[in-house]
Amino acid sequence: MGHLPIDAILPELMERLNEHKSTVLAASPGAGKTTRVPLTLLDAPWLDGQRIVMLEPRRIAARSAARYMAAQLGEQVGETVGYRVRLDTRIGPKTRIEVITEGVLTRMLQSDPALEGIGIVIFDEFHERHLHSDLGLALCLQTQSLLRDDLRLLVMSATIDTASVSELLGGAPIVISEGKAYPVDTHYLAGPSMGRIEDAAARTVASAIQRHDGDALVFLPGAGEIRRVHSLLASMSLGAEIRITPLYGNLSPEAQDHAVAESAPGERKIVLSTSIAESSVTVKGVRIVVDSGLSRIPRFSPRTGMARLETVPVSAASADQRRGRAGREAPGVCYRLWSEQEHRQLQPQSDPELMNTDLAPLALELAAWGVGDPEELQWLNLPPIGAYKHAVELLNQLGALDQLHPGKLTSHGKAMAELGMHPRLSHMVLKAVELGIGAEACELAALLSDRDLLPGSRSVDVRLRQEALHGGHSAGEADETAIRRIANEASQWMRAVGVRKAAGGGSSNSCGILLAMAYPDRIAQRRGDGRFLLRSGRGAVVPELQSLSGAAYLAVAELEDGGTDSRIRLAAPITQEELEFHCAEQLDIEQEVKWDRASESVRARRRLRIGAIVLKEGPLPDPDPELVMQALMEGIMTHGIAILPWTKASRQLQARIELMHHHNPEWPDVSDSMLIDTLREWLGPYIGGMRSRADLGKLNLTSILESRLSWQERETLEKEVPTHLTVPSGSRIPVDYSNPEAPALAVRLQELFGLRQTPRIAGGKLPITIHLLSPAHRPVQVTNDLTSFWEQAYFEVKKDLKGRYPKHYWPDNPLEAAPTSRAKPRL
Structure with a gap:
């Protein structure tokens, strides 16, 4: 094996791991830490024949690292060195180094919290801070503390804050490898003439490939931009020796390996990549980097319960990682499609994934681990309270958590955790198996776990994707590699839950029912013009008018949060009858008894609803008398005391009693304000069975007010206040x-x-x-x-x-005159 910069500090690293349970290794890109460290540790005395598990944040990096280490030992992958990634495992009975992706570690810990037979867990490229890497480290720290004080932990990274990680690991020693990086000439390009990012990237690449030697690595936010830049470059006739290849997560392993492989003699390549090539993957032969300075990340909103992909500027650390790709093997050049001033404004580090993502998978894993509150574990960053609370609410809605024992899983929740899918999808699959449509659910889960099978389609109908999966009329728009990958994943899940693929392909008839199981919070009711009301009360809209715009109800799989109405990206229709049958446990029967101001009467209605959506509504024939009375009281308070049938006599009686109260507080207070405040006390006994203002008109307020007085008070009232x-x-x-x-x-x-x-x-x-x-x-x-x-x-x-009035009697002495009600007194 040739010399690598990491070799200089390997003795120090071995010494630290011999003395301490945990260590932090800071190594520059290209130092060789990913492939050298595991091989060096194989003969460590404390390992004593146990296995080494190394986490890689990306599948392509895991496969690449395993192949390289196996080649260094003169072996095939699956012998001493193997890997385990989603849908692909190469592990043998003699395997001692397992390179795995982060979700695999979570499954290993859940099945064996003590990690028996494993001597060390290595967290490579930890600076990427994926959700499962933070979770995996938190769980390993508890395992180390409670079950395995001999378990070693090694955190490796190029740009992480080593002091914070060291503190989290209990003051772990820090080993630093400076590495070897060749000089990279950096150019900033910015200005109004740049235009859209795809045009700027294509022009810059075309110019750079003519001016500089070597291959080019172009960083773009996502697959859509990659396709557009690919098309622009292909139209430029750059030369027969130029090969343009994409590199992103959902490509087949073969396509990814092809992208990172060394160019053939006489050939040059342009690799159009997402951030996948930022740190953990080495693309050989690269001397030119063109960086858009953008990355696409999901951001979860606890307010809406939805996530949306946002294109954001990269951090300064990520920009440096990308720039360094040009100087891994020789001097290089980096073109940044932003200005130096904009560069100075970049945030130092990218936010950890767990700060901006859906935490439902994390909450399910913690409950399966036996932790009800994330604060019971050690984290570099504690999960956000709002997002975690929303995740727990979703798990409750899916029936995963025990209501009597908070934080504990139900039997259904345990089955969900064992499947390893997103909680929504595992719930859907398990419920579908009970209904005899498990195969269709597994296919739908695989579809939803992958990128959109029809990225160019304007239709939001999930059923078109199902048809394409089975060779339907939309199959020509789908990537064959993606179809095979999705079908393979669906088959694995079918085996996991013990169902067989339906003969002749799956049916799309149950698609809406299945989506309603997975996304019960995203059931939607049509409001007109492609607009819908979500169960949560928020609005949603189907972009453009299409077949699903007129559906009475939708089960929505993908929503893009933004503005007043979220945009529906993927959905399927569902009928009211299906909702009532399959979502029966979630339906609420609401009795609304309230005062109707327009008709001046109590209105009693019965509603069948799911969240904010009213499925059925009609009159309530026999409302609760108590509710009717409450509504009638509300009506009186709404209109004021004047709504009651006051007469001159009743108003006079009220005033007489008030006069007595004014001079003697022991008398009842019957002022309008007090009568309103004490309606139930004084009026309640007299309005039973009444429901309208017309009914109230039958009341005798004089008798009712008199009933508030004792016999003695009535006598006093007549005598003193006639x-x-x-x-x-x-x-x-x-x-x-x-x-x-x-x-x-x-x-x-x-x-x-x-x-x-x-x-x-x-x-x-x-x-x-x-x-x-x-x-x-x-x-x-x-x-x-x-x-x-x-x-x-x-x-x-x-x-x-x-x-x-000359005809009337006007005496000179009124005190001696006879009183009269006539013009003149009678003789």
Whole structure:
């Protein structure tokens, strides 16, 4: 084996691992840590024949590293060195070094928390901070603490904050390898003339390939940009010796290996890659790097419960990793499609995946591990509380968590965790097996776990993807490699759950039902014009008018959060009958009994709903009387106390009682505000069976208010606060008690002749305010001192009245005159 920079520090690393349970290795890109360290550790005395497990964040890196190490030993993969990645395993009985992807470690830990037979777990390229690498390290730390104090942990990276990792590992020693990097000449390109990123990238690559030797590595955000740049470069006639090849995660292993392989003699290649080639994969022969400076990452929103892919600027550390790819084997050049000023504004490190992703898989793994709260484990970054809470809510909705024992899995939840799929998909598959449609569910799960099989299709109908998988009319638009990969994964899951592939291919009839099982929170009801109401209450829209725009109900598999209405990306129709049958446990029967202001009556309705979606609604024939009474009370409070059938007598009685309360607080308070506040207490016994304002009109408020008084209080009320006063003319005049401080008597002046003193009530404590009226009942004077009126004001009033009413009797001495209710007193 040739010399690599990492060789210089291998003795120090061996010494540290011999003395400590955990170690941090910081090694520059190209130092050789991925392939040298595991081979060196094979003969460590503390390993004692146990296996080495090394995590690689990407499948292509895992396969590549295993092949290289096997070749160094003169062996085939699967002998001393093997790998385990999704859908591909090369492990033999003699394998001592297992290169695995991160999800595989989680499965190993769940099946054997003590990791028996494993001496060390190596976390390679830890700076990428994938969800499963953070989870795997947290679980390994607990295993090391509780079950295996002899288990070694080694965290390797080029750009990670080594001090933070060392602290997490209990003050682990840090070993540093500077590595060897050739100089890279860096150019910043920016300005209005750059245009869209694909055009800028294609022009820059075409120019660079003519000016510099070696192969080119182009970093682009995603597969869509890769396809467009590929098309632009292919149209430029760069030369027969130029080979253009894509490199991204969902390519077949063969296509990925082809992209990273060394160019044939006389050939040059342009590799169009996502961030997959940023650190963990070495693309041989690269001397030119063209970097768009962009990366596409999923961001999860706890507010909406949805994730969306966002194209964001890379971090400064990622930009340096990409730049370094040009100087791995010789001096190189890097073209950055942004300015130096923009570069200074880049964030230092990329955010860990667990800070921006759907945490439902993490929550399921922690529950399977026996941890209800993430704080029970050690993390470099604690999972966000909001996103984790949303994840737990989803697991509850899927029936994975025991309601009586928070944080514990149900038997269904345990089965979900063992499948290793996303919780939504594992729930769907397990439920589908019970219904006899397990094969179709496995195929659908494989489809949804992969990238869109029809990326160019404008239709959001998942059923078209199912048809393409089985050679339907859309099959020509699909990538054959993707079809084989999805079919292979579906077959593996079918074996895992014990079902067979349906003869003649799967049916799409149950697609909506299956999606409703996996995405119960994304059931949608049509509102018109391609717009839908989601179960959560948010809006969603089918982009452009298409067949699913008019569906009554949809089960949505993929939503892009943004704006008022989220965009539906993948969905299938489902009928109301299917929802009622297959989602019966999630349906709520709601009885709504409320006051309807328009009809001034209580309206009773029955609704069958799932979340914010109302499936059925109709009249409720026999509503709960208590609910009816509550609604009637709400109606009275809405309209105010005036909605009740007040009469002059009832209002007068209310005022009389209020007067007594005003002077003696022990009397009942029957003011309008107090009557509203105590409706149930005083009115409740009288409104049973009533449902409208018309019904309320039958109430006798006078009797109801009297019932609030004791017999003694009624006697006192009649005596001290009478309804009428008999005046000297013999007339019984009603007393106005609307102002409890000044009860009033409106009476014609002539009827009071001979009355010397002002009448008083309330045991003589309160004088009556007298409104003296003309013969035509028009007010002429207001007084509460009748004696003074007769002595001082009467004679002026008399002059005026005598002029206007000459036929009436206006005596000079009113105190000696006979009172009369007529024009003149009877003889």
